[in-house]
Amino acid sequence: MVLTVAHVAKSYGSRSVLRDASLRAEPGQLVGVVGENGAGKTTLLRILSGDLRADAGTVRLDGTLGYCPQHPVLDEELTIRQHLRLFQIAHRLSRLDRADNLLQALGLAAYDQQPVKTLSGGTRQKLNLVLALMHDPEVLLLDEPYQGFDWDTYLRFWDIAHELRTAGRTVVIVSHLAYDTHRLDALYRLSDGRLHPVPTTEAQR
Numbered sequence: 001m002v003l004t005v006a007h008v009a010k011s012y013g014s015r016s017v018l019r020d021a022s023l024r025a026e027p028g029q030l031v032g033v034v035g036e037n038g039a040g041k042t043t044l045l046r047i048l049s050g051d052l053r054a055d056a057g058t059v060r061l062d063g064t065l066g067y068c069p070q071h072p073v074l075d076e077e078l079t080i081r082q083h084l085r086l087f088q089i090a091h092r093l094s095r096l097d098r099a100d101n102l103l104q105a106l107g108l109a110a111y112d113q114q115p116v117k118t119l120s121g122g123t124r125q126k127l128n129l130v131l132a133l134m135h136d137p138e139v140l141l142l143d144e145p146y147q148g149f150d151w152d153t154y155l156r157f158w159d160i161a162h163e164l165r166t167a168g169r170t171v172v173i174v175s176h177l178a179y180d181t182h183r184l185d186a187l188y189r190l191s192d193g194r195l196h197p198v199p200t201t202e203a204q205r
């Protein structure tokens with residue numbers, strides 16, 4: 001088991017967001033977490049990524065991590081290429097082959113030399129995703145990863161997700177939309193601060 005979340009609780013002041021959230025994910029699994037706006041999905045992913053501390057419960061995550069936050073953390077003045085170079089240094093990558101392949105797959109290559117401030121919302125989100133994937137991490141936490149994507153890019157996203165699955169990576173995808181759940185190995189609905197397993201076949205209906 002590469003990711004184990006047990007009895008996680010989190011409150012913001014008197015507002016209890018997570019009460020008893022538990023989840024398990026294995027290598028080669030695509031796991032979806034759905035829930036209404038404000039259900040606590042981002043809070044959960046921030047806890048899993050180590051960005052936020054839980055009040056109670058345990059998180060065990062083995063392996064390298066790729067985190068695609070809901071809101072891209074990009075430098076407006078830097079180009080796509082400069083972002084890749086920055087993350088190359090941070091991840092100590094000798095090459096950018098994988099990043100370049102991802103740029104191609106998501107149709108970003110043409111914007112390579114453009115500063116982020118000139119990019120559309122969907123294009124920024126694509127860069128956000130490339131930055132999370134470029135070091136080929138073992139565990140991926142993706143918060144609304146296809147937000148703002150056009151249909152073709154949305155389908156490409158799922159191609160990439162399935163490649164990750166085949167390569168034995170563990171992918172957790174958070175979304176407020178519960179469609180295309182047949183593409184997932186497991187699905188949880190976050191409500192009342194708990195993660196309720198949903199049969200993926202049932203969720204298709």
Ligand SMILES: Nc1ncnc2c1ncn2[C@@H]1O[C@H](COP(=O)(O)OP(=O)(O)OP(=O)(O)O)[C@@H](O)[C@H]1O
Nearest residue numbers: 012017035036037038039040041042043044070176
């Ligand atoms: N830093 C914070 N301080 C106080 N309250 C917060 C903070 N972050 C989130 N909340 C509150 O916690 C609740 C859950 O927020 P969260 O962003 O985790 O939900 P979400 O399921 O990701 O929502 P969405 O689908 O709208 O992105 C919301 O009521 C939100 O207002």
